[in-house]
Amino acid sequence: MSLHRITLKPGADLDGFRRAVRWLIAEEMAPQHVLWSSDDSPSLFGEDEHGAASPISLPKGVARLIEACVCHRDEERYALLYQLIWRVLNGERDLLEIASDPLVHRIDMMARAIRRDLHKMHAFVRFRRMHGELERFAAWFEPDHYILEAAAPFFIDRFHSLDWTIITPIGSMRWNRKNLTFGPPGNREDAPASDEFEEGWRGYYESVFNPARVNPTAMRAEMPKKYWRNLPEAAAIPGLIQSATQRVDAMIEQEATMPLKRTPERALEAMRDQEPKTLKELNAIIAKAGPLVPGATQAVFGEGPVHADIMFVGEQPGDQEDLQGRPFVGPAGKLLTKAMNEVGISREQAYLTNAVKHFKFEQRGHRRIHSKPTAGEVKHYRPWLMKELELVRPKLVVALGATALLALTGKATPITRSRGRARFGTYEGYITVHPSYLLRLPDEATKREAYEAFLNDLRRIHDLSQADLDTGELPLAAE
Numbered sequence: 001m002s003l004h005r006i007t008l009k010p011g012a013d014l015d016g017f018r019r020a021v022r023w024l025i026a027e028e029m030a031p032q033h034v035l036w037s038s039d040d041s042p043s044l045f046g047e048d049e050h051g052a053a054s055p056i057s058l059p060k061g062v063a064r065l066i067e068a069c070v071c072h073r074d075e076e077r078y079a080l081l082y083q084l085i086w087r088v089l090n091g092e093r094d095l096l097e098i099a100s101d102p103l104v105h106r107i108d109m110m111a112r113a114i115r116r117d118l119h120k121m122h123a124f125v126r127f128r129r130m131h132g133e134l135e136r137f138a139a140w141f142e143p144d145h146y147i148l149e150a151a152a153p154f155f156i157d158r159f160h161s162l163d164w165t166i167i168t169p170i171g172s173m174r175w176n177r178k179n180l181t182f183g184p185p186g187n188r189e190d191a192p193a194s195d196e197f198e199e200g201w202r203g204y205y206e207s208v209f210n211p212a213r214v215n216p217t218a219m220r221a222e223m224p225k226k227y228w229r230n231l232p233e234a235a236a237i238p239g240l241i242q243s244a245t246q247r248v249d250a251m252i253e254q255e256a257t258m259p260l261k262r263t264p265e266r267a268l269e270a271m272r273d274q275e276p277k278t279l280k281e282l283n284a285i286i287a288k289a290g291p292l293v294p295g296a297t298q299a300v301f302g303e304g305p306v307h308a309d310i311m312f313v314g315e316q317p318g319d320q321e322d323l324q325g326r327p328f329v330g331p332a333g334k335l336l337t338k339a340m341n342e343v344g345i346s347r348e349q350a351y352l353t354n355a356v357k358h359f360k361f362e363q364r365g366h367r368r369i370h371s372k373p374t375a376g377e378v379k380h381y382r383p384w385l386m387k388e389l390e391l392v393r394p395k396l397v398v399a400l401g402a403t404a405l406l407a408l409t410g411k412a413t414p415i416t417r418s419r420g421r422a423r424f425g426t427y428e429g430y431i432t433v434h435p436s437y438l439l440r441l442p443d444e445a446t447k448r449e450a451y452e453a454f455l456n457d458l459r460r461i462h463d464l465s466q467a468d469l470d471t472g473e474l475p476l477a478a479e
Contacts, residue, residue: 163176
Protein backbone atom coordinates (compact mmCIF):
# COMPACT_ATOMS: atom_id res chain seq x y z
CA MET A 1 0.00 0.00 0.00
CA SER A 2 1.38 3.42 -0.97
CA LEU A 3 1.99 6.21 1.52
CA HIS A 4 -0.72 8.83 2.01
CA ARG A 5 0.74 12.31 2.43
CA ILE A 6 -0.87 14.72 4.91
CA THR A 7 0.27 18.34 4.62
CA LEU A 8 -0.50 20.68 7.52
CA LYS A 9 0.22 24.35 8.10
CA PRO A 10 3.58 25.25 9.67
CA GLY A 11 3.66 25.64 13.44
CA ALA A 12 0.97 24.17 15.69
CA ASP A 13 -1.85 23.20 13.31
CA LEU A 14 -4.18 21.60 15.87
CA ASP A 15 -7.35 22.02 13.80
CA GLY A 16 -5.72 20.59 10.68
CA PHE A 17 -4.34 17.63 12.62
CA ARG A 18 -7.77 16.88 14.10
CA ARG A 19 -9.44 16.94 10.66
CA ALA A 20 -6.72 14.71 9.25
CA VAL A 21 -7.03 12.20 12.09
CA ARG A 22 -10.80 11.94 11.67
CA TRP A 23 -10.45 11.20 7.97
CA LEU A 24 -7.57 8.73 8.47
CA ILE A 25 -9.45 6.80 11.16
CA ALA A 26 -12.58 6.73 9.00
CA GLU A 27 -10.44 5.29 6.18
CA GLU A 28 -8.76 2.84 8.61
CA MET A 29 -5.35 4.15 7.54
CA ALA A 30 -2.60 2.65 9.74
CA PRO A 31 0.26 4.95 10.90
CA GLN A 32 2.90 3.21 8.74
CA HIS A 33 0.95 4.25 5.62
CA VAL A 34 0.83 7.97 6.49
CA LEU A 35 3.50 10.59 5.79
CA TRP A 36 3.15 13.88 7.68
CA SER A 37 4.63 17.20 6.58
CA SER A 38 4.22 20.98 6.98
CA ASP A 39 4.01 23.37 4.06
CA ASP A 40 3.34 27.06 3.40
CA SER A 41 1.40 26.32 0.23
CA PRO A 42 -2.30 27.26 0.16
CA SER A 43 -3.41 23.71 -0.69
CA LEU A 44 -3.47 22.30 2.83
CA PHE A 45 -5.17 19.18 4.11
CA GLY A 46 -8.77 19.85 5.00
CA GLU A 47 -12.39 19.03 4.48
CA ASP A 48 -12.37 20.35 0.92
CA GLU A 49 -9.85 17.73 -0.17
CA HIS A 50 -11.16 14.60 1.53
CA GLY A 51 -14.57 15.50 2.90
CA ALA A 52 -15.69 15.86 6.50
CA ALA A 53 -15.42 12.93 8.92
CA SER A 54 -17.12 12.28 12.24
CA PRO A 55 -15.31 13.21 15.48
CA ILE A 56 -13.64 10.40 17.41
CA SER A 57 -13.78 9.74 21.14
CA LEU A 58 -10.45 9.73 22.99
CA PRO A 59 -9.56 9.62 26.70
CA LYS A 60 -9.08 13.09 28.20
CA GLY A 61 -5.42 12.39 28.89
CA VAL A 62 -4.77 11.67 25.21
CA ALA A 63 -6.64 14.81 24.16
CA ARG A 64 -4.52 16.93 26.52
CA LEU A 65 -1.30 15.42 25.17
CA ILE A 66 -2.38 16.19 21.61
CA GLU A 67 -3.11 19.84 22.45
CA ALA A 68 0.33 20.20 24.04
CA CYS A 69 2.48 18.19 21.63
CA VAL A 70 1.28 19.79 18.38
CA CYS A 71 3.13 22.87 19.72
CA HIS A 72 6.46 20.99 19.78
CA ARG A 73 9.18 21.66 17.18
CA ASP A 74 9.86 17.97 16.64
CA GLU A 75 9.10 17.24 12.98
CA GLU A 76 7.83 13.78 13.96
CA ARG A 77 5.24 15.12 16.42
CA TYR A 78 2.21 14.46 14.20
CA ALA A 79 3.37 10.95 13.29
CA LEU A 80 4.00 10.11 16.96
CA LEU A 81 0.62 11.46 18.04
CA TYR A 82 -1.17 9.53 15.30
CA GLN A 83 0.59 6.33 16.43
CA LEU A 84 -0.69 7.00 19.95
CA ILE A 85 -4.26 7.61 18.73
CA TRP A 86 -4.21 4.50 16.52
CA ARG A 87 -3.05 2.27 19.37
CA VAL A 88 -5.60 3.73 21.82
CA LEU A 89 -8.44 3.14 19.35
CA ASN A 90 -7.25 -0.36 18.51
CA GLY A 91 -7.27 -2.21 21.80
CA GLU A 92 -4.88 -0.17 24.01
CA ARG A 93 -7.34 2.22 25.67
CA ASP A 94 -5.17 2.44 28.83
CA LEU A 95 -1.89 2.93 26.97
CA LEU A 96 -1.03 6.16 28.85
CA GLU A 97 -0.84 4.19 32.09
CA ILE A 98 2.22 2.32 30.76
CA ALA A 99 4.88 4.95 31.44
CA SER A 100 7.67 2.59 30.29
CA ASP A 101 6.26 2.34 26.77
CA PRO A 102 8.77 4.13 24.46
CA LEU A 103 6.06 6.00 22.56
CA VAL A 104 4.29 7.13 25.74
CA HIS A 105 7.61 8.18 27.28
CA ARG A 106 8.64 10.23 24.25
CA ILE A 107 5.30 12.01 23.93
CA ASP A 108 5.24 12.70 27.68
CA MET A 109 8.70 14.31 27.44
CA MET A 110 7.45 16.48 24.58
CA ALA A 111 4.46 17.62 26.66
CA ARG A 112 6.78 18.44 29.57
CA ALA A 113 8.92 20.56 27.27
CA ILE A 114 5.85 22.51 26.15
CA ARG A 115 4.76 23.11 29.75
CA ARG A 116 8.25 24.38 30.60
CA ASP A 117 8.26 26.68 27.57
CA LEU A 118 4.84 28.09 28.51
CA HIS A 119 6.01 28.63 32.08
CA LYS A 120 9.07 30.53 30.84
CA MET A 121 6.93 32.69 28.57
CA HIS A 122 4.49 33.49 31.37
CA ALA A 123 7.39 34.39 33.68
CA PHE A 124 9.81 36.22 31.39
CA VAL A 125 7.71 38.34 29.03
CA ARG A 126 8.24 42.01 29.92
CA PHE A 127 5.98 44.59 28.29
CA ARG A 128 7.43 48.02 27.55
CA ARG A 129 5.61 51.15 26.45
CA MET A 130 5.84 51.80 22.72
CA HIS A 131 7.80 54.98 21.99
CA GLY A 132 5.46 57.91 21.38
CA GLU A 133 2.35 55.86 22.30
CA LEU A 134 1.12 56.12 25.89
CA GLU A 135 -1.45 53.33 25.64
CA ARG A 136 0.38 50.63 23.66
CA PHE A 137 2.87 48.09 24.95
CA ALA A 138 5.07 45.48 23.28
CA ALA A 139 7.37 42.66 24.33
CA TRP A 140 9.97 40.46 22.63
CA PHE A 141 10.23 36.76 23.48
CA GLU A 142 12.03 33.76 22.00
CA PRO A 143 10.04 30.56 22.63
CA ASP A 144 11.56 27.15 21.97
CA HIS A 145 8.32 25.81 20.49
CA TYR A 146 5.14 26.93 18.68
CA ILE A 147 3.32 28.08 21.82
CA LEU A 148 1.87 31.48 20.86
CA GLU A 149 -1.76 30.36 20.62
CA ALA A 150 -1.46 28.19 23.74
CA ALA A 151 -0.01 31.12 25.73
CA ALA A 152 -2.59 33.68 24.56
CA PRO A 153 -5.33 33.01 27.19
CA PHE A 154 -2.88 33.66 30.05
CA PHE A 155 -1.88 37.10 28.73
CA ILE A 156 -5.44 38.09 27.84
CA ASP A 157 -6.58 37.24 31.36
CA ARG A 158 -3.60 38.88 33.08
CA PHE A 159 -3.40 42.01 30.89
CA HIS A 160 -7.00 42.29 29.72
CA SER A 161 -7.16 46.10 29.99
CA LEU A 162 -3.91 46.78 28.10
CA ASP A 163 -3.26 47.14 24.38
CA TRP A 164 -0.28 44.82 23.89
CA THR A 165 1.74 42.96 21.28
CA ILE A 166 4.09 40.02 21.80
CA ILE A 167 6.69 39.65 19.03
CA THR A 168 8.60 36.39 18.50
CA PRO A 169 10.74 34.77 15.75
CA ILE A 170 7.85 32.40 14.94
CA GLY A 171 4.98 34.90 14.87
CA SER A 172 3.30 37.71 16.77
CA MET A 173 0.01 38.30 18.57
CA ARG A 174 -1.83 41.54 19.30
CA TRP A 175 -4.56 42.21 21.87
CA ASN A 176 -6.42 45.53 21.46
CA ARG A 177 -8.55 45.16 24.63
CA LYS A 178 -11.29 43.44 22.60
CA ASN A 179 -9.86 41.13 19.95
CA LEU A 180 -6.81 38.89 19.57
CA THR A 181 -5.05 38.67 16.20
CA PHE A 182 -1.99 36.74 15.07
CA GLY A 183 0.61 38.13 12.69
CA PRO A 184 3.96 37.39 11.08
CA PRO A 185 7.28 36.93 12.93
CA GLY A 186 9.29 39.95 13.96
CA ASN A 187 12.70 41.04 15.22
CA ARG A 188 13.97 42.13 18.60
CA GLU A 189 14.24 45.69 17.28
CA ASP A 190 10.46 45.77 16.72
CA ALA A 191 9.89 45.94 20.50
CA PRO A 192 11.13 48.78 22.75
CA ALA A 193 14.45 48.10 24.48
CA SER A 194 13.42 49.98 27.65
CA ASP A 195 10.92 52.42 29.14
CA GLU A 196 10.65 54.76 32.13
CA PHE A 197 9.01 52.15 34.37
CA GLU A 198 12.07 49.87 34.43
CA GLU A 199 14.17 52.03 36.73
CA GLY A 200 11.59 51.68 39.50
CA TRP A 201 11.26 47.95 38.85
CA ARG A 202 15.04 47.44 39.10
CA GLY A 203 15.06 49.35 42.37
CA TYR A 204 12.33 47.12 43.76
CA TYR A 205 14.14 43.94 42.60
CA GLU A 206 17.38 45.06 44.25
CA SER A 207 15.56 45.88 47.50
CA VAL A 208 14.02 42.39 47.81
CA PHE A 209 17.14 40.50 46.68
CA ASN A 210 18.33 38.27 49.55
CA PRO A 211 22.16 37.96 49.40
CA ALA A 212 22.16 35.22 52.05
CA ARG A 213 20.25 32.88 49.72
CA VAL A 214 22.00 33.64 46.43
CA ASN A 215 22.65 30.54 44.32
CA PRO A 216 23.83 31.36 40.78
CA THR A 217 23.46 27.77 39.56
CA ALA A 218 19.83 27.58 40.69
CA MET A 219 19.16 31.06 39.28
CA ARG A 220 20.43 30.05 35.83
CA ALA A 221 18.34 26.86 35.96
CA GLU A 222 15.14 28.81 36.69
CA MET A 223 16.01 31.86 34.59
CA PRO A 224 18.24 30.74 31.65
CA LYS A 225 20.66 33.34 30.35
CA LYS A 226 18.95 33.38 26.93
CA TYR A 227 16.12 35.38 28.55
CA TRP A 228 18.32 37.84 30.42
CA ARG A 229 18.44 40.37 27.60
CA ASN A 230 14.67 40.79 27.85
CA LEU A 231 14.55 41.24 31.64
CA PRO A 232 15.30 44.68 33.10
CA GLU A 233 16.19 43.18 36.49
CA ALA A 234 18.84 40.94 34.89
CA ALA A 235 21.19 43.92 34.46
CA ALA A 236 21.42 44.18 38.25
CA ILE A 237 22.14 40.50 38.90
CA PRO A 238 25.98 40.46 38.33
CA GLY A 239 26.48 43.36 40.73
CA LEU A 240 24.13 41.86 43.32
CA ILE A 241 25.97 38.53 43.19
CA GLN A 242 29.37 40.23 43.43
CA SER A 243 28.33 42.21 46.51
CA ALA A 244 26.43 39.33 48.17
CA THR A 245 29.24 38.36 50.57
CA GLN A 246 29.72 41.90 51.85
CA ARG A 247 25.96 42.41 52.26
CA VAL A 248 25.62 39.17 54.25
CA ASP A 249 28.49 40.25 56.56
CA ALA A 250 26.75 43.60 57.08
CA MET A 251 23.46 41.85 57.90
CA ILE A 252 25.20 39.66 60.50
CA GLU A 253 26.91 42.63 62.15
CA GLN A 254 23.73 44.70 62.25
CA GLU A 255 21.88 44.59 65.56
CA ALA A 256 18.66 42.61 65.35
CA THR A 257 15.46 44.59 65.73
CA MET A 258 12.08 43.38 66.85
CA PRO A 259 9.33 43.61 64.23
CA LEU A 260 6.84 46.38 64.75
CA LYS A 261 3.42 45.12 65.76
CA ARG A 262 0.26 46.90 66.62
CA THR A 263 -0.58 46.07 70.23
CA PRO A 264 -3.92 46.54 71.96
CA GLU A 265 -2.57 48.12 75.14
CA ARG A 266 -3.34 51.73 74.15
CA ALA A 267 -6.83 50.85 72.95
CA LEU A 268 -7.47 48.76 76.07
CA GLU A 269 -6.32 51.65 78.26
CA ALA A 270 -8.75 53.88 76.37
CA MET A 271 -11.49 51.35 76.98
CA ARG A 272 -10.73 51.25 80.71
CA ASP A 273 -10.45 55.04 80.95
CA GLN A 274 -13.58 55.74 78.94
CA GLU A 275 -15.55 52.78 80.32
CA PRO A 276 -17.77 52.39 77.25
CA LYS A 277 -21.37 52.05 78.33
CA THR A 278 -22.79 51.20 74.90
CA LEU A 279 -21.82 49.16 71.88
CA LYS A 280 -21.49 52.38 69.89
CA GLU A 281 -18.82 53.65 72.29
CA LEU A 282 -17.01 50.29 72.24
CA ASN A 283 -17.07 50.14 68.45
CA ALA A 284 -15.61 53.64 68.24
CA ILE A 285 -12.63 52.48 70.33
CA ILE A 286 -12.12 49.38 68.16
CA ALA A 287 -12.31 51.45 64.97
CA LYS A 288 -9.75 53.91 66.30
CA ALA A 289 -7.35 51.11 67.28
CA GLY A 290 -7.29 49.78 63.71
CA PRO A 291 -6.47 46.27 62.47
CA LEU A 292 -3.64 44.22 63.96
CA VAL A 293 -2.82 42.89 60.48
CA PRO A 294 -2.87 45.63 57.78
CA GLY A 295 -5.05 45.38 54.71
CA ALA A 296 -8.60 45.32 56.01
CA THR A 297 -10.94 47.96 54.60
CA GLN A 298 -12.74 48.57 57.89
CA ALA A 299 -13.65 47.06 61.24
CA VAL A 300 -16.75 44.84 61.08
CA PHE A 301 -18.78 45.18 64.27
CA GLY A 302 -21.48 42.98 65.71
CA GLU A 303 -25.05 43.33 64.51
CA GLY A 304 -28.31 42.74 66.34
CA PRO A 305 -30.32 43.86 69.36
CA VAL A 306 -28.88 44.32 72.84
CA HIS A 307 -30.08 41.60 75.27
CA ALA A 308 -30.73 39.23 72.37
CA ASP A 309 -31.67 35.69 73.33
CA ILE A 310 -28.83 34.28 71.20
CA MET A 311 -25.38 35.72 70.45
CA PHE A 312 -23.53 33.96 67.63
CA VAL A 313 -19.74 34.37 67.69
CA GLY A 314 -17.81 33.51 64.51
CA GLU A 315 -14.14 33.68 63.55
CA GLN A 316 -13.48 36.86 61.55
CA PRO A 317 -15.02 38.87 58.68
CA GLY A 318 -14.56 37.57 55.14
CA ASP A 319 -14.09 39.43 51.88
CA GLN A 320 -17.75 40.47 51.51
CA GLU A 321 -18.07 41.36 55.18
CA ASP A 322 -15.02 43.61 54.88
CA LEU A 323 -16.44 45.36 51.83
CA GLN A 324 -19.99 45.76 53.20
CA GLY A 325 -19.09 46.39 56.85
CA ARG A 326 -21.60 43.80 58.13
CA PRO A 327 -21.04 40.38 59.71
CA PHE A 328 -22.10 37.11 58.04
CA VAL A 329 -23.08 38.41 54.60
CA GLY A 330 -20.69 36.27 52.54
CA PRO A 331 -21.21 32.62 51.45
CA ALA A 332 -20.84 31.23 54.99
CA GLY A 333 -23.13 33.91 56.38
CA LYS A 334 -25.81 33.18 53.80
CA LEU A 335 -25.64 29.49 54.69
CA LEU A 336 -26.00 30.35 58.39
CA THR A 337 -29.01 32.59 57.69
CA LYS A 338 -30.62 29.82 55.61
CA ALA A 339 -30.12 27.28 58.41
CA MET A 340 -31.43 29.70 61.05
CA ASN A 341 -34.59 30.28 59.02
CA GLU A 342 -35.14 26.52 58.68
CA VAL A 343 -35.19 26.00 62.44
CA GLY A 344 -37.14 29.17 63.31
CA ILE A 345 -34.33 31.43 64.57
CA SER A 346 -34.84 35.00 63.42
CA ARG A 347 -31.60 36.66 62.32
CA GLU A 348 -33.09 40.06 63.19
CA GLN A 349 -33.64 38.94 66.78
CA ALA A 350 -30.18 37.36 67.22
CA TYR A 351 -26.85 39.13 67.74
CA LEU A 352 -24.06 38.15 65.29
CA THR A 353 -20.42 39.06 65.77
CA ASN A 354 -16.88 37.75 65.26
CA ALA A 355 -13.97 37.07 67.58
CA VAL A 356 -11.66 39.09 65.29
CA LYS A 357 -13.04 42.35 63.94
CA HIS A 358 -10.87 42.80 60.83
CA PHE A 359 -10.42 40.74 57.65
CA LYS A 360 -7.05 38.96 57.43
CA PHE A 361 -6.22 37.72 53.94
CA GLU A 362 -3.59 36.80 51.33
CA GLN A 363 -3.67 38.58 47.98
CA ARG A 364 -3.66 36.13 45.03
CA GLY A 365 -4.01 38.04 41.80
CA HIS A 366 -7.28 39.93 42.03
CA ARG A 367 -8.65 37.70 44.81
CA ARG A 368 -8.35 38.15 48.57
CA ILE A 369 -8.08 34.70 50.15
CA HIS A 370 -9.12 34.27 53.81
CA SER A 371 -6.19 33.64 56.16
CA LYS A 372 -6.88 32.06 59.55
CA PRO A 373 -6.07 34.35 62.51
CA THR A 374 -3.30 33.22 64.85
CA ALA A 375 -3.78 32.60 68.57
CA GLY A 376 -1.96 35.89 69.24
CA GLU A 377 -4.34 37.79 66.98
CA VAL A 378 -7.35 36.22 68.70
CA LYS A 379 -5.85 37.24 72.06
CA HIS A 380 -5.47 40.80 70.75
CA TYR A 381 -9.22 41.11 70.13
CA ARG A 382 -10.43 39.02 73.09
CA PRO A 383 -10.89 41.88 75.63
CA TRP A 384 -13.12 43.70 73.16
CA LEU A 385 -15.20 40.55 72.59
CA MET A 386 -15.60 40.09 76.35
CA LYS A 387 -16.73 43.70 76.69
CA GLU A 388 -19.13 43.24 73.80
CA LEU A 389 -20.53 40.16 75.52
CA GLU A 390 -20.97 42.15 78.73
CA LEU A 391 -22.87 44.90 76.91
CA VAL A 392 -25.13 42.57 74.88
CA ARG A 393 -25.85 40.22 77.83
CA PRO A 394 -27.40 37.42 75.72
CA LYS A 395 -29.31 34.51 77.16
CA LEU A 396 -27.22 32.00 75.20
CA VAL A 397 -23.77 32.35 73.55
CA VAL A 398 -23.04 30.17 70.50
CA ALA A 399 -19.40 29.52 69.53
CA LEU A 400 -19.20 28.89 65.78
CA GLY A 401 -15.95 27.02 65.25
CA ALA A 402 -12.61 26.61 67.00
CA THR A 403 -11.49 30.25 66.74
CA ALA A 404 -14.66 31.51 68.44
CA LEU A 405 -14.22 28.85 71.12
CA LEU A 406 -10.61 29.96 71.66
CA ALA A 407 -11.72 33.59 71.99
CA LEU A 408 -14.48 32.76 74.47
CA THR A 409 -12.45 30.37 76.65
CA GLY A 410 -8.83 31.40 76.14
CA LYS A 411 -7.91 27.79 75.36
CA ALA A 412 -7.63 25.88 72.06
CA THR A 413 -10.08 22.97 72.12
CA PRO A 414 -11.13 20.68 69.25
CA ILE A 415 -14.77 21.15 68.25
CA THR A 416 -15.29 17.38 67.97
CA ARG A 417 -14.51 16.97 71.68
CA SER A 418 -16.59 19.88 72.94
CA ARG A 419 -19.51 20.20 70.49
CA GLY A 420 -22.77 20.69 72.31
CA ARG A 421 -24.03 22.49 75.39
CA ALA A 422 -21.42 24.41 77.43
CA ARG A 423 -20.78 27.43 79.65
CA PHE A 424 -18.46 30.38 79.01
CA GLY A 425 -17.75 31.84 82.43
CA THR A 426 -21.11 33.11 83.67
CA TYR A 427 -22.66 32.81 80.20
CA GLU A 428 -24.52 29.69 79.14
CA GLY A 429 -23.79 28.57 75.64
CA TYR A 430 -23.45 26.05 72.89
CA ILE A 431 -20.51 24.92 70.71
CA THR A 432 -20.91 23.94 67.06
CA VAL A 433 -19.06 24.17 63.75
CA HIS A 434 -18.60 27.33 61.70
CA PRO A 435 -20.80 27.32 58.55
CA SER A 436 -17.67 27.80 56.40
CA TYR A 437 -16.69 24.27 57.43
CA LEU A 438 -19.77 22.96 55.62
CA LEU A 439 -18.76 24.79 52.44
CA ARG A 440 -15.32 23.16 52.41
CA LEU A 441 -16.51 19.54 52.55
CA PRO A 442 -15.45 17.55 49.46
CA ASP A 443 -18.61 15.74 48.34
CA GLU A 444 -22.35 16.28 48.36
CA ALA A 445 -23.20 13.28 50.56
CA THR A 446 -20.83 14.44 53.29
CA LYS A 447 -22.16 17.99 52.98
CA ARG A 448 -25.76 16.86 53.40
CA GLU A 449 -24.91 14.80 56.47
CA ALA A 450 -22.91 17.63 58.07
CA TYR A 451 -25.59 20.21 57.27
CA GLU A 452 -28.26 18.06 58.93
CA ALA A 453 -26.08 17.77 62.05
CA PHE A 454 -25.67 21.56 61.99
CA LEU A 455 -29.45 21.99 61.76
CA ASN A 456 -29.85 19.68 64.75
CA ASP A 457 -27.46 21.91 66.71
CA LEU A 458 -29.46 25.01 65.74
CA ARG A 459 -32.72 23.33 66.76
CA ARG A 460 -31.20 22.59 70.18
CA ILE A 461 -29.92 26.17 70.39
CA HIS A 462 -33.39 27.49 69.56
CA ASP A 463 -34.97 25.30 72.22
CA LEU A 464 -32.42 26.37 74.84
CA SER A 465 -32.94 30.05 74.05
CA GLN A 466 -36.68 29.63 74.73
CA ALA A 467 -36.26 27.65 77.97
CA ASP A 468 -35.28 28.51 81.53
CA LEU A 469 -31.74 27.18 81.54
CA ASP A 470 -30.47 25.26 84.52
CA THR A 471 -26.84 26.35 84.70
CA GLY A 472 -26.01 23.57 87.08
CA GLU A 473 -26.48 21.00 84.31
CA LEU A 474 -24.13 22.69 81.87
CA PRO A 475 -20.61 21.32 81.32
CA LEU A 476 -18.06 24.07 81.99
CA ALA A 477 -15.96 25.09 78.97
CA ALA A 478 -12.27 25.43 79.83
CA GLU A 479 -11.11 28.88 80.81
